Amino acid sequence: xxxxxxIDQLEKQVSDVLVLGVYDSLKVxxxxxxxNTTTISHITSILKHGDMSGKxxxxxxxxxxxxTKISKILLIGLGKxxxxxxxxxxxxxxxxxxxxxxxxxxxxxxxxxxxxxxxxDIVWNLEHFxxxxxxxxxxxxELKTIEKKAKKTFNFFIASDKKNQKIFEGVLKKSFALxxxxxxxxxxGDLPPxxxxxxxxxxxxxxxxxxxxxxIEVLDQKQIEKLKMGSFLGVAKGSRQPPKFxxxxxxxxxxxxxxxxxxxxxxxxxxxGISIKPAGDMDEMKYDMCGAASVLGTFKTIGLLxxxxxIVGIIxxxxxxxxxxxxxxxxxxxxxxxxxxxxxNTDAEGRLILCDALTYAERFNPEVVIDIATLTGACVIALGxxxxxxxxxxxxxxxxxxxxxxxxMDRVWRMPLWEDYQSQLNSNFADMANIGxxxxxxxxxxxxxxxxxxxYKWAHLDIAGTAYKSGKAKGATGRPVGLLTQxxxxxxx
Ligand code: BES
Ligand code: MN
Ligand code: ZN
Numbered sequence: 001x002x003x004x005x006x007i008d009q010l011e012k013q014v015s016d017v018l019v020l021g022v023y024d025s026l027k028v029x030x031x032x033x034x035x036n037t038t039t040i041s042h043i044t045s046i047l048k049h050g051d052m053s054g055k056x057x058x059x060x061x062x063x064x065x066x067x068t069k070i071s072k073i074l075l076i077g078l079g080k081x082x083x084x085x086x087x088x089x090x091x092x093x094x095x096x097x098x099x100x101x102x103x104x105x106x107x108x109x110x111x112x113x114x115x116x117x118x119x120x121d122i123v124w125n126l127e128h129f130x131x132x133x134x135x136x137x138x139x140x141x142e143l144k145t146i147e148k149k150a151k152k153t154f155n156f157f158i159a160s161d162k163k164n165q166k167i168f169e170g171v172l173k174k175s176f177a178l179x180x181x182x183x184x185x186x187x188x189g190d191l192p193p194x195x196x197x198x199x200x201x202x203x204x205x206x207x208x209x210x211x212x213x214x215x216i217e218v219l220d221q222k223q224i225e226k227l228k229m230g231s232f233l234g235v236a237k238g239s240r241q242p243p244k245f246x247x248x249x250x251x252x253x254x255x256x257x258x259x260x261x262x263x264x265x266x267x268x269x270x271x272x273g274i275s276i277k278p279a280g281d282m283d284e285m286k287y288d289m290c291g292a293a294s295v296l297g298t299f300k301t302i303g304l305l306x307x308x309x310x311i312v313g314i315i316x317x318x319x320x321x322x323x324x325x326x327x328x329x330x331x332x333x334x335x336x337x338x339x340x341x342x343x344x345n346t347d348a349e350g351r352l353i354l355c356d357a358l359t360y361a362e363r364f365n366p367e368v369v370i371d372i373a374t375l376t377g378a379c380v381i382a383l384g385x386x387x388x389x390x391x392x393x394x395x396x397x398x399x400x401x402x403x404x405x406x407x408x409m410d411r412v413w414r415m416p417l418w419e420d421y422q423s424q425l426n427s428n429f430a431d432m433a434n435i436g437x438x439x440x441x442x443x444x445x446x447x448x449x450x451x452x453x454x455x456y457k458w459a460h461l462d463i464a465g466t467a468y469k470s471g472k473a474k475g476a477t478g479r480p481v482g483l484l485t486q487x488x489x490x491x492x493x
Contacts, residue, residue, distance in 0.1 A: 001133055001134060001137060001153050001154060001155075001156070002153070002154070002155045002156065003130055003156045003158060003172050003175075003176070004155070004156070004157060004158065004172075005157075005158050005159075005160050005165055005168045005169055005172065006109070006157045006158065006159055006160065007159075007160055007161065007162055007165055009033065010033060010034055010035065010036070010068060010070075010109070010159065012069075013069065013070065013109055013157065013159075014069050014070065014107075015070055015107035015108060015109040015155075015157055016070070016071075016072060016103075016104075016105035016106055016107045016108065017070065017072040017073070017074050017100070017103065017105045017107075017108050017109070018068065018070040018072070018073045018074070018108075018109045018110075018111070019073075019074045019075075019076060019096055019100075019108060019109070019110045019111060019112050020034070020035075020043075020073060020074070020075055020076070020111050020112070021075075021076055021077075021078045021092065021111070021112050021114075021115045022047070022052065022054040022058075022075045022076065022077055022078060023054050023078050023079065023080065023081040023084075024053060024054040024055050024077065024078075024079055024080055024081075025054065025080075025081060026044070026047045026048075026052075026054050027054075027081065028040060028043055028044065028047075028075070029078070029111065029112075029114060029115045030111065030114075031111075031114055033159050033160075033161060034111045034114070034159060035067070035068075036067045036068075037067075038066050038067035039065055039066065039067035039068050042065050042066055042067070043062065043065060043073070043075075046062060047075075052075055052077065053077060054077045054078065054079070055077045055079055056077055056078065056079040056088055056091060056092065056095075057077060057091075057095060058076075058077035059074065059075060059076050059077060059095060059099050060074075060075045061073070061074055061075075061099075061103070062075065070109060072103070072105065074096065074099055074100070074103070076092050076095055076096050076099070076112060077092070077095070078092050078115055081116075083118075084115060084116065084117050084118060085117065085118045085119070086117060086118065086119060086120060086128065086409050087409070089115065089117045089120065089125070089128065090128060090132050090409065092112060092115075093112060093128070093129055093132035093133060093136075094132055094136050096110070096112055097132075097133060097136045097137065098136075100152075100154060101152055105154070106154060106155060107154070107155045107157065108154050108155065108156050108157065109156075109157045109159065110129070110156055110157070110158060111159065112129065113125040113126050113129040113158070119406075122164065122167075122168075123167060123171050124407070126158060126168060126171045126172075126175070127171050127174065127175050128409065129158075130171075130172065130175035130176065130179060131175060131178065131179065131182075131482070133154075133156070134175075134179035134182070134183070135179075135182070135478070137151075137152075137153075138182075138183060138186055138478075139151065140186070140187060140190035140191075140475065143192070158172075173305070174305065174489070176304075177300075177301045177304035177305045178301050178481065178482060178485050180300055180301065180304060181297040181298055181299075181300040181301030181302075181304070181478075181481045181485065182297060182478035182481045182482065183297075183478070184204075184293070184296060184297045184300050185290070185293040185294050185296065185297030185298075185476065185478045185481050186293075186475065186476040186477070186478045187476075188201070188204065188289070188292075188293035188296060188297075188476075189286075189287050189289070189290045189293050189467065189468055189475075189476025189478075190475055190476050191286075192286060193268050193269035193285075193286040193319075196268055196286070196289065197241045197268050197319075198241055198242065198243055198244040198266065198268055198317040198318050198319070199241065199242065199244060200268075201244065201246065201266055201268065201289065201292055201296070201315065201317050202218040202244040202246055202317070204296060205218060205246045205248055205296060205299075205313075205315065206218060208248065208296060208299050208300055208303060209248055211303065212250070212299075212300075212302075212303025212304070212306070213303075214248055214249055214250045214251075214299070214303065215247075215248070215249040215251060216246075216247070216248050216249075217246070217247040218244050218245070218246050218247075219244065219245040219246075219247070220242060220244065221233075221236075221242050221243060223245070224236075224243060224245050227245075227336060227356075227360065228334075228336050229245070229316075229335070229336045229356035229360075230333045230334040230335055230336070230356075231333045231334075231335040231336070231341055231352045231353070231355050231356050232245070232316050232318070232336075232352065232353045232355075232356040232357070234327040234331065234333040234343065234352060235267075235273070235318055235320055235327060235346075235349045235352050235353050236318035236319075236353075237323075237325050237326055237327055238273050238274070238319070238320065238321045238322060238323040238325065238326025238327060238346075239318060239319035239320070239321045239323065239326075240323075241268070241318070241319050243316070243317065243318035244266075244315075244317050244318075245314075245315070245316055245317075245357075245360075246266075246292075246313070246314070246315035246316075246317065247312065247313070247314055247315075247360075248295075248296075248299055248312070248313035248314075248315075249310075249311075249312050249313075250299065250302050250303065250307070250309070250310065250311045250312075250313075251310050252306065252307060252308050252309060252310070253308055253309040253310035253311075254310075257309070257310050257367075258310070258364075258365055258366055258367035259310040259311055259312045259364050259365075259366055259367060260309070260310070260311045260312070260366070260367055260368055260370070260488060260491065261311075261312045261313075261314060261361050261364060261366045261368070261369040261370070262295045262298060262311065262312070262313050262314070262370055262371075262372065262484065263291075263295070263313075263314045263315070263316075263354065263357045263358065263361060263369065263370070263371040263372070264289075264291035264292035264293070264294055264295035264296075264313070264314075264315045264371070264372050264373070265288065265289070265290075265291035265292060265316070265350045265353065265354055265371070265372065265373035265374060265375065266289045266291065266292030266315045266316060266317030266318070266353075267285075267288035267289055267317070267318065267319065267320050267349060267350060267353070267374075268286070268288070268289045268317060268318070268319055269285055269286055269288065269319045269320070269321070270285040270288040270319075270320045270347070270349065270350075271285065271319075271320060271321050271322060272320065272322075272346065272347035273320045273321065273322055273326050273327060273346030273347060273349060274322050274326050274327070274328050274329060274346045275329060275345045275346040275347040276322050276347075277347060281470065284468065284470060284474070287374060287467055287468040287476060288320075288350070288374050289317065290374050290463060290467035290468060290476060291371070291372040291373040291374060291461075291463060291467070292315040292317055293476070294372050294463070294467070294478075294479070294480055294481050294484065295313045295314075295315055295372065296313070296315075297478065297481040298313070298481050298484045298485055298488070299311075299313050301481065301485050302485075302488065307488065307489075307492060308492070309488065309491070309492060311488065312361075312364050312366070314357050314360060314361060315357075316353040316354065316356060316357045317353075318353065320346070320347070320349040322346075326346065327343055327346055328343070328346070329343060329344055329345060329346060330342070330343070330344075331343045332429060332430045333352065335355050335356055335359065335452070336355075336356040336359040336360065337355070337356075337359045337452055339355075339431045339432065339451065339452075340430040340431045340432075341355075341427075341430055341431065341432055341433070341434050342427040342428075342429050342430035342432070342433045342434065343434050344427075344433045344434060344435050345434065345435045348434045348435045348445070350373050350374070350375045350376075350445070351375065351434060351445055351448045351449055352434060354371055354373060354375075354449060354452075355448070355449065355451075355452040357371070358371065358449060358452040358453050358458075359452055361456070362455050362456070366456050366457075367457070368394070368397050368456070368457045368458070368459065369453065369456050369457070369458045369459075370397075370401075370458070370459045370460075370461065370484070370487075371449065371458075371459075371460050371461070372461045372463055372480060372484070373460070373461070373462060373463065373464075374462075374463055374464045374467050375442070375445050375446075375460075375462045375463075375464055376441050376442040376445045376462055376464055377441070377464060378438075378440070378441025378442040378443075378445070379441075379442035379462040379464045379465055380464050380465035381441075382415070382442055383413055383465055384465055385465045385466060385469070386411065386465075386466070387405075387411045387412055387413035387465075387466070388405075388410075388411070388412045388413075388461045388462060388463045388465070388466045388479065388480055388483070389412070389413065389415050389442050389446075389460075389461065389462035389463075389464075389465075390402070390405075390412035390413060390414045390415065390459060390460075390461060391414070391415050391417050391443075391446035391449075391450075391459065391460040391462070392414070392417070392457075392458065392459040392460070393417065393450060393453060393457065393458050393459075394457040394458070394459070396457075397457050397458075397459050398414055398459060400487060400490065400491075401459055401461075401483070401487055402414065403490070404483050404484075404486035404487040404490055405480075405483050405486075407486050408482035408483050408485070408486040409482070410466075410479050410480050410481075410482035410483035410486075411483075412461065412480075412483065415442065415443060415446065415462075416443060417443070417446055417447065417450055421436070421440055421443050421444055421447050422447050424436030424437055424439070424440070424444045424447070425444060425447060425448055432448065432451065434448065436448070442462050442464075445462070446460050446462070461480060461483075463479060463480060466479045466480065467479055467480075
């Protein structure tokens with residue numbers, strides 16, 4: 001996919017197709033740049049025939065309309081003008097791609113993004129136009145040898161006047177960087193767990209570090225032992241794949257500026273360990289490294305934008321498998337913080353690898369620490385697949401993330417971290433247990449993490465319901481790279 005800004009009047013522009021939005025009142029969305037009066041009156045008279053309703057999902061192709069050099073016009077229904085919100089706008093962009101895929105076109109002049117979207121402006125609209133186009137055109141087919149669809153790519157022309165040209169070019173740059181980050185996150189998620197191992201994630205991190213001039217360390221088992229990460233190592237013990245502890249540092253801010261830290265859960269396969277999971281849909285536990293993938297994706301975006309900020313990415317990564325040497329229910333582990341943990345369920349392994357990473361983060365004297373994890377099935381029960389669970393010990397940080405989620409359409413919903421829940425983690429034999437019972441399972445998981453984050457402002461994102469889709473549309477979503485990128489960019493301004 002390619003996107004470029006065009007400042008010519010439409011009459012002079014040549015492309016294979018022109019895309020216009022139409023409301024259900026049959027009003028065509030246009031401005032002085034997009035259509036001349038001959039064209040608009042022609043389209044309006046055709047619409048009177050009733051072959052297109054203007055409802056969301058409706059569309060119509062017109063040929064050889066006078067007043068423009070573009071021989072095909074694709075009309076996309078936007079529904080009720082007053083009800084066009086961000087979600088409906090995204091759906092319209094997806095509908096456009098769906099129609100374009102059926103047509104014989106390559107270059108596309110779009111005016112879909114000039115519709116007035118609730119809460120959006122020309123910048124927001126263009127950004128989400130690009131995001132949505134890139135999102136729907138992603139496909140993970142690297143490992144298919146038959147029935148491969150030929151991938152269609154389009155060259156989008158975005159019309160602009162001189163005044164907005166610079167702004168739009170900036171938007172395209174940001175959107176492209178974000179799209180690349182999201183694409184990486186999706187690919188890492190979709191890769192099979194026999195390829196995407198902890199070692200593989202380490203290599204990918206190294207590639208990103210090299211490409212964008214970041215500091216990169218990939219610690220191996222011995223170095224992790226030296227750091228006394230007994231909790232992380234407890235999980236890693238059940239697997240033949242060696243664990244890695246990845247530290248990526250983008251140090252392009254002022255020397256004294258405290259870093260933003262992103263920590264991603266990197267379980268490349270979660271069979272549950274000795275507390276083994278049922279067989280149904282177990283393949284989806286390859287997505288248990290989507291937190292890690294979102295950190296790497298966000299670092300790709302940060303690298304492409306070369307942001308003048310200090311940002312640290314930390315990824316503890318291993319597999320959670322049953323084995324003769326695996327951690328057992330009843331085992332007690334000593335975390336890097338010194339706190340002891342009774343493992344009552346080996347399937348609650350995410351918190352066990354994250355707690356040591358959270359302790360490690362202290363050495364950077366962070367501005368804020370945000371961890372991202374496919375942590376609990378309970379979060380999926382609570383929030384479904386639309387919002388990621390947000391927990392925080394700092395109201396300002398929580399508000400900033402909520403607002404970034406709103407702008408990026410990668411939304412979060414804040415959950416309680418009340419003291420009341422902490423006692424569910426009591427253990428008779430250690431400082432805490434690693435599970436807190438069925439009630440409030442996502443909350444008690446966050447409470448567990450909170451015991452390791454006392455020294456800084458911290459937020460936890462439970463992305464178990466948002467990082468990937470199940471069923472026929474199975475695949476990684478790339479969330480919450482959009483949210484994290486927006487949060488970081490908001491900090492810059
Ligand atoms: N990786 C899972 C959480 C998960 C479940 C993510 C479903 C995506 C979809 C996590 O490691 C896990 O197994 N959590 C357990 C915790 C329980 C044993 C307290 C869970 O949610 O069942
Ligand atoms: Mn698990
Ligand atoms: Zn897990």
